[in-house]
Amino acid sequence: MHAYPELLTLINTKITETSFGSSPKELYDPITYMMGLGGKRLRPVLTLMAADMFGADVNKALDAALAIEVFHNFTLVHDDIMDNAPLRRGKETVFQKWNMPVAILSGDLMLIRSIDLLAKTETNQFAKLLAVFNDTAAKVCEGQQIDMNFEVMPQVSHEEYIHMITLKTAVLLGASLEIGARIANASDTDAEHIYEFGKCIGIAFQIQDDILDSFGQTAEVGKRIGGDIASNKKTLLLIELLASAHKDDSKLIQQLLAEPNDEIKIAGVLALYQKYQIKAFAESQKQQYLDRAFHHLQAVSVQADRKQIVMQTAQELMQRMS
Amino acid sequence: MHAYPELLTLINTKITETSFGSSPKELYDPITYMMGLGGKRLRPVLTLMAADMFGADVNKALDAALAIEVFHNFTLVHDDIMDNAPLRRGKETVFQKWNMPVAILSGDLMLIRSIDLLAKTETNQFAKLLAVFNDTAAKVCEGQQIDMNFEVMPQVSHEEYIHMITLKTAVLLGASLEIGARIANASDTDAEHIYEFGKCIGIAFQIQDDILDSFGQTAEVGKRIGGDIASNKKTLLLIELLASAHKDDSKLIQQLLAEPNDEIKIAGVLALYQKYQIKAFAESQKQQYLDRAFHHLQAVSVQADRKQIVMQTAQELMQRMS
Numbered sequence: 001m002h003a004y005p006e007l008l009t010l011i012n013t014k015i016t017e018t019s020f021g022s023s024p025k026e027l028y029d030p031i032t033y034m035m036g037l038g039g040k041r042l043r044p045v046l047t048l049m050a051a052d053m054f055g056a057d058v059n060k061a062l063d064a065a066l067a068i069e070v071f072h073n074f075t076l077v078h079d080d081i082m083d084n085a086p087l088r089r090g091k092e093t094v095f096q097k098w099n100m101p102v103a104i105l106s107g108d109l110m111l112i113r114s115i116d117l118l119a120k121t122e123t124n125q126f127a128k129l130l131a132v133f134n135d136t137a138a139k140v141c142e143g144q145q146i147d148m149n150f151e152v153m154p155q156v157s158h159e160e161y162i163h164m165i166t167l168k169t170a171v172l173l174g175a176s177l178e179i180g181a182r183i184a185n186a187s188d189t190d191a192e193h194i195y196e197f198g199k200c201i202g203i204a205f206q207i208q209d210d211i212l213d214s215f216g217q218t219a220e221v222g223k224r225i226g227g228d229i230a231s232n233k234k235t236l237l238l239i240e241l242l243a244s245a246h247k248d249d250s251k252l253i254q255q256l257l258a259e260p261n262d263e264i265k266i267a268g269v270l271a272l273y274q275k276y277q278i279k280a281f282a283e284s285q286k287q288q289y290l291d292r293a294f295h296h297l298q299a300v301s302v303q304a305d306r307k308q309i310v311m312q313t314a315q316e317l318m319q320r321m322s
Numbered sequence: 323m324h325a326y327p328e329l330l331t332l333i334n335t336k337i338t339e340t341s342f343g344s345s346p347k348e349l350y351d352p353i354t355y356m357m358g359l360g361g362k363r364l365r366p367v368l369t370l371m372a373a374d375m376f377g378a379d380v381n382k383a384l385d386a387a388l389a390i391e392v393f394h395n396f397t398l399v400h401d402d403i404m405d406n407a408p409l410r411r412g413k414e415t416v417f418q419k420w421n422m423p424v425a426i427l428s429g430d431l432m433l434i435r436s437i438d439l440l441a442k443t444e445t446n447q448f449a450k451l452l453a454v455f456n457d458t459a460a461k462v463c464e465g466q467q468i469d470m471n472f473e474v475m476p477q478v479s480h481e482e483y484i485h486m487i488t489l490k491t492a493v494l495l496g497a498s499l500e501i502g503a504r505i506a507n508a509s510d511t512d513a514e515h516i517y518e519f520g521k522c523i524g525i526a527f528q529i530q531d532d533i534l535d536s537f538g539q540t541a542e543v544g545k546r547i548g549g550d551i552a553s554n555k556k557t558l559l560l561i562e563l564l565a566s567a568h569k570d571d572s573k574l575i576q577q578l579l580a581e582p583n584d585e586i587k588i589a590g591v592l593a594l595y596q597k598y599q600i601k602a603f604a605e606s607q608k609q610q611y612l613d614r615a616f617h618h619l620q621a622v623s624v625q626a627d628r629k630q631i632v633m634q635t636a637q638e639l640m641q642r643m644s
Contacts, residue, residue: 024471082427112433115437127441141430144427145427148423
């Protein structure tokens with residue numbers, strides 16, 4: 001069994017050794033740039049971990065792992081255009097560094113290349129891999145659209161929110177694991193359990209992210225506390241506050257949402273989060289998904305010690321974020 | 323053997339019967355809208371014609387044919403954003419009717435769905451189909467980028483121009499035919515010949531398009547004569563004029579390119595096209611590619627009468643455009 005740092009090195013070496021193309025430069029330079037920005041490489045590492053867990057040589061899953069990382073970066077390149085985002089991992093976004101047409105086209109090409117990479121996998125399960133990959137890809141697009149819709153919706157329910165983060169971020173973690181498992185010829189039942197494990201962990205991560213934005217330490221989170229509050233982002237916390245506040249606080253909430261001074265706004269919303277025990281609510285939601293995740297991991301029919309690394313990775317990621 | 327109108331009906335029925343998804347509406351409505359805008363459906367018809375030519379049931383190639391049409395429409399949706407185009411086939415572009423983020427995302431989803439459709443083909447040649455499809459998809463993106471690069475390049479050579487139109491439009495015609503041929507289990511040699519036929523016909527079409535913009539009849543072309551001249555578009559005609567003009571005409575050309583009055587500009591450039599026999603040059607180039615195309619069609623190892631419909635389709639399209 002291989003640990004995270006080992007698998008990360010494998011992925012990073014594979015990325016360095018891969019040429020995505022060269023001409024025209026305007027199309028391929030952004031791909032090399034984006035793939036070189038680094039990051040945890042969580043998704044491809046999960047693919048390798050799952051292959052390893054089910055007894056395959058991790059090298060057999062390396063093309064598919066890279067396919068998932070390229071796909072993930074394609075979504076970032078296009079999302080950054082839609083969000084008009086200047087920075088990604090502390091560096092200029094493709095959209096900012098080049099321009100919008102280049103970001104659209106190089107993103108398109110990354111999506112095409114991700115399918116190419118997946119197709120390089122030596123497997124007799126390719127039809128299944130492609131179905132999982134494409135189904136997930138469509139869901140990620142749906143999640144991004146629903147997230148954009150939230151910005152202009154007056155109200156979002158708790159269920160709608162969970163549905164959105166499931167599509168936008170959680171299913172790709174599930175698919176990363178499932179694809180690794182299927183390359184190792186795991187059974188359908190095991191493949192589904194490991195997919196559900198990844199999906200539920202993904203939902204828990206996102207809820208944790210929402211909690212940290214309001215209750216984390218600036219240094220650890222790496223960004224200003226209350227950014228979501230300042231931008232009226234419909235996080236699980238704000239959604240729950242709007243749903244649970246007494247009628248006489250509703251007016252105050254609306255005033256705070258319209259408050260131009262961020263400091264006053266953040267302090268006011270945080271006070272209401274405390275009054276209505278919103279953090280405890282979000283923590284319990286997160287815990288529900290973590291429990292569900294570990295239940296699915298437990299149900300996977302391999303020896304317990306083979307699940308240790310995936311389990312530990314999920315726990316460490318949750319802790320590092322807390 | 324089936325004629326164009328029959329195959330067109332097959333494709334249009336297939337499009338009407340296909341659901342690309344429904345929720346969220348903002349993502350799927352543009353796909354239905356775009357696929358419903360109509361058009362000649364040349365690419366999918368070519369796929370069906372090639373399958374037919376090599377003796378397969380055309381229904382066997384219907385999913386792949388639709389995959390190619392969806393892919394083609396994905397490129398149009400994204401190109402329209404990059405070109406800031408308000409109209410497509412006389413209707414609002416997706417970008418204009420919805421907005422830029424919706425056009426990016428629904429285009430992305432069309433690319434994903436095109437691969438899904440290709441994967442539905444019953445064939446033992448799927449790896450090859452996917453390789454042809456993806457290789458072509460990458461080339462189309464490269465062609466679009468090179469075309470955008472041309473806008474800011476001071477000079478473009480004749481060879482660079484042919485390379486650009488080959489990638490941007492011709493290879494997809496070649497691939498449409500090759501995919502149909504491979505579904506019918508054509509030999510590699512035949513698949514290559516039919517691909518080259520489509521590619522060379524595609525180049526000839528594009529040159530014809532350039533000629534018509536300067537020398538066509540408004541009613542037939544369906545747009546204003548001289549639009550390319552007015553916008554300083556680097557067509558084969560302008561490239562050849564710049565390359566062949568005597569030194570003493572170079573200054574006049576530069577003045578015309580900077581001329582703000584379109585009528586004066588178009589008349590001036592047309593006069594120079596006449597002086598340097600640019601139309602004859604372009605016609606001879608077009609004829610070269612047509613000859614090359616028919617040479618490849620001739621080399622395909624099926625009975626001559628099975629090639630008749632493809633041959634006739636190509637000729638009719640050239641005539642309808644002239």
